[in-house]
Amino acid sequence: MGKIILRLDRVMADRKMSLNELSERVGVSNVNLSKMKTGKISAIRFSTLEAICDALTCQPGDILEYDPNAVSDSEE
Amino acid sequence: MSIIVNLDVMMAKRKKGLSELAAEVDLTLANLSILKNNKAKAVRFSTLNAICKALDCQPGDILEFVDDGEDE
Amino acid sequence: MSQEKKMELWVKITKWVLDAMCVIGVGVIISLPWSIKWMSQAMPYLMDDYEATVIIYFVLGISAEKILWELRKILGTVIKKDCFVKENVVSLQKMSKWAFFIALMCVVRSYVHSSLLMVTVILVFVIAGMSGQVLSFVFAQAVSYKEENDFTI
Numbered sequence A: 001m002g003k004i005i006l007r008l009d010r011v012m013a014d015r016k017m018s019l020n021e022l023s024e025r026v027g028v029s030n031v032n033l034s035k036m037k038t039g040k041i042s043a044i045r046f047s048t049l050e051a052i053c054d055a056l057t058c059q060p061g062d063i064l065e066y067d068p069n070a071v072s073d074s075e076e
Numbered sequence B: 001m002s003i004i005v006n007l008d009v010m011m012a013k014r015k016k017g018l019s020e021l022a023a024e025v026d027l028t029l030a031n032l033s034i035l036k037n038n039k040a041k042a043v044r045f046s047t048l049n050a051i052c053k054a055l056d057c058q059p060g061d062i063l064e065f066v067d068d069g070e071d072e
Numbered sequence C: 001m002s003q004e005k006k007m008e009l010w011v012k013i014t015k016w017v018l019d020a021m022c023v024i025g026v027g028v029i030i031s032l033p034w035s036i037k038w039m040s041q042a043m044p045y046l047m048d049d050y051e052a053t054v055i056i057y058f059v060l061g062i063s064a065e066k067i068l069w070e071l072r073k074i075l076g077t078v079i080k081k082d083c084f085v086k087e088n089v090v091s092l093q094k095m096s097k098w099a100f101f102i103a104l105m106c107v108v109r110s111y112v113h114s115s116l117l118m119v120t121v122i123l124v125f126v127i128a129g130m131s132g133q134v135l136s137f138v139f140a141q142a143v144s145y146k147e148e149n150d151f152t153i
Helices: A008-015 A019-026 A030-037 A046-056 B007-013 B018-025 B029-036 B045-055 C002-030 C032-039 C050-079 C086-112 C116-150
Strands: A003-006 A043-045 A064-067 B002-005 B042-044 B063-066
Touching: A003 B045, A008 A030, A008 A046, A019 A030, A019 A046, A043 A046, A046 B002, A046 B063, A064 B045, B007 B029, B007 B045, B018 B029, B018 B045, B042 B045, C002 C032, C002 C050, C032 C050, C050 C086, C086 C116
Parallel strands: none
Antiparallel strands: A003 A064, A043 B042, B002 B063
């Protein structure tokens, strides 16, 4: 029934920002940011989303995407 | 600066009431209200997924980053 | 689940003991003017400064009741299965303050009459006060985690 996909890597590439730099700016550990990038998280704090949007000067919609045709993890 | 949940705008566009949406996304009315009123601290992807499906929209239609230069 | 049953039993016992201590404590505090006289048969030094002794034990008794009262409140939230609340952080801080106060009062009492027992009591209550402080910090963090969890929609 669809899936939420994190497009963090795409926006980071656009802004030419490394994981280390983003981690420093957002105040989230490297490890957790990697988990986020690879879609291993199940929820996101608004405070984190806010910090990421601020660091990457983007909108939540640039990072989060809904794919109605993808198979969700629970259905796999 | 903050993240704003614009749920009501999208709900108005799709002509969906709060209780109808709550039933569709399988949330309690109370929890959906928390989300709608910007009282939530985090959002589950499963919730976001269900809302996007029910309202036939993208996360970007519901979540907005507002940079008013003020730090909370 | 036996673990849950075990905990329920302990909660019940603790609540019963706390209630009993609260009631007995009030009785002891009220009867201090007479009980100290009675105790002085075995410990004659209690009569050295009778009024001061009564007053200081009265203050100590009230402080102990305050601690018991806060404990009962915390136990009440456990029974309601909603113990990670700000009120409990406040309760723990109050308990810790009263424990420090008891230690201080015991120091004052030691000027009138000092004994090895008093030193032990002081030490115990200083440790209790510090434990209360630390636990209140732990609780404060637990409360904020719970809040975040509850507000993850």
